Structures are given as C-alpha cells and as structure tokens.
Amino acid sequence: MPLPKAELHLHIEGTLEPELAFRLAARNGVELPYADTDALRKAYQFEDLQSFLNLYYELMAVLRTEQDFADLANAYLARAAAQGVRHAEIFFDPQAHLARGVAMVTIVEGLWRALGRSEENHGVSTRLIMCFLRDLSAESALRTLEMAEPHLDRITGVGLDSAEVGHPPAKFREVYEAAAALGLRRVAHAGEEGPPEYIAEALDVLGVERVDHGLRCVEDPALVERLVRERIPLTLCPLSNVRLRTVDTLADHPLPAMLDAGLLCTVNSDDPAYFGGYAGDNFAAVRQTLGLSEDRLRELARNSFLASFLEDDEERRARYLAEVDAYEFGDAVS
Ligand code: ADE
Ligand code: ZN
Secondary structure (H helix, E strand, C coil): CCCCEEEEEEEHHHHCCHHHHHHHHHHHCCCCCCCCHHHHHHCCCCCCHHHHHHHHHHHHHHCCCHHHHHHHHHHHHHHHHHCCEEEEEEEECHHHHHCCCCCHHHHHHHHHHHHCCHHHHHCCEEEEEEEEECCCCHHHHHHHHHHHHHHCCCCCEEEEECCCCCCCHHHHHHHHHHHHHCCCEEEEEECCCCCHHHHHHHHHCCCCCEEEECHHHHHCHHHHHHHHHCCCEEEECHHHHHHCCCCCCHHHCCHHHHHHCCCEEEECCECHHHHCCCHHHHHHHHHHHHCCCHHHHHHHHHHHHHCCCCCCCHHHHHHHHHHHHHCCCCCCCC
16 A cells, blocks of 8 residues: 655646547547657657656647546546545646637636546545746736636646746746735745745745745755745655756755755655656655655655645545554555
C-alpha cells in the first residue's frame, strides 16, 4: 500500500500520456507531427523550461471537447489514486485552450465531469486551480479571470505558470487583487528558473499562500528564514527539476537540506507524463536517491495535507493526517 499523500502541484495538461494524445488526435481529426507514441516519447528531451513548454503547448491541440478534458482528468486521477494520492489540487491553463478556440465552459465543465465524481470513482478529493500564463499580458490574465467568473463554484484558486524568467510576479498584481476580492486562494510558480527575488515578490505583491517550486530560495538564507518563520509551503517537483535541468542530478537535489532547515516542503509531480513519474514515483525516487528516512517521508506526506486548501473540510484533513500517522512503511513504499 502506498503512503497516503496530497498532490498540490500538478498541471492537468502535463498528464497527457502519448497513448491518450494519439487517441484524442484520432477522435478529433488532429494531425500530430509524430509517427507514433515511440517517436513522441523520443521528443521528451528537454534543455530547460522553455523547450518543455514548446512541446507541452503543441500537444494540447488534441484537447477539444468536454469529453477530452474529462478523459484526461480521469486518466490522471486513476493513476494518482494507484500511487496513494488521496487529495489533488489540480492546475489548468485556460489561456492555452481559449487561444485555440476552446471555450471556458468546455474546459471547466469537462474537467468537472471527472473531478465532480472523483471521490466516488477514484477515492480522491480534488480542488481546481486556474493558472495565468505569465508570458502573456496582464490584460489577458484579467480577461481570463472575468471569463471564469460564471464558473467560480468549480474553482478554488488561481496560480501563475509558464516561462518564468523576465515575467516577475508583480506584473500580475492587479489580477491577483481581483482574485482575492472574489474569495479565491492564491499560489504562484516562483524560483523554479527565476531568482529568489521572485519568491519574495510573489508573497509580498501577490499575497500567495503557497509557492510552487520555490527551489531557488536556497540561494538566499534570509529568505529561507522567512519561509520557515511564516510556514510558507513549497510545492517541490524533484523529477521535474532533473528533466528541466534545474538541478544536475537527483542526487544534487536540495530537498534534504531544505527539510533540515525547517522548510515546509511537499513533493509533487508537476507534469508527470513528461517528467518520468507521478506523485508516488517522485516519493520513491527521493527515498531511494536521497536516502530520506521514514520519518522524513511521513513529514512530507503530513506537509502535503497541512498545505492543502482543505480549510472548508477540516474533518477530512484530520482523517488524511491520521492515515499518514498510522501508515506502516514497507520496502516498496512510494
Ligand atoms: N507549466 C507546466 N509545467 C510548468 C512548469 N514546471 N513551470 C512553469 N510552467 C509550467
Ligand atoms: Zn508547475
């Protein structure tokens, strides 16, 4: 039995496995510039974030109907459940779909077909977080938030993703203020490829409650101290960091030092179809390569539930935490 955990950093479009991509392409009459799934998998060699994003946006062309988004989310939820994920807070990138003529209602209601029945079908509770693409304009983000307003019963929070360097958090001050006024929770990617200053800016200017990645905080001891003091959760993605060359190898990942420093770290998969593993695979990899103790793995699992947006269901959070506390480790834990 895998360790119970919450996944807090997961782009639903990044769960598009080659087999499903080809199935949806055939269903929608979309031509993919790859001969087959093997040829597509061979393209999964990335130099940096941008080289990944190019493929990530290209493959989204196969997502056209509500059913496509439902199939995508159901496939993720089934895989996540099998790896011990009990709660998933799922990012989606509406601007990448709106730009291709897919309506907001198609995206949100499609995802909801899967998320709305996830507890009964997969035993996974969920939340939905709408991300703004930071390499598009602040006006575009504001328009996207307006388009999402009729669907806010489905959406818990907003996030910020895509190409980080050159697009500091402050560019999105206005849309985050508007999101806060609408009662939405706030997170943002910061310190993945961007400098530690972006992490502080996401906290100070955007008012984020969690930082996605936040890896580069380790370059600034005063910032680490602040993140520890304020108990700001970081949603780390170790296998993603290796594939996007944010760290040289997994053995070089600063996760153990970050835990030793008292940071509230969580382990997540980011874009599992592209980076070689789902949440449990990331746990297994850090256990094996970084030699994390059972106490540390349990701490990571506890942190994932403590950092979840479960304030509207504290009973559930307590239940999940009790499951983590009662968990007995075996050799094959993930
Ligand atoms: N969009 C999907 N995955 C991402 C990542 N790791 N960083 C920024 N934007 C993303
Ligand atoms: Zn991400």
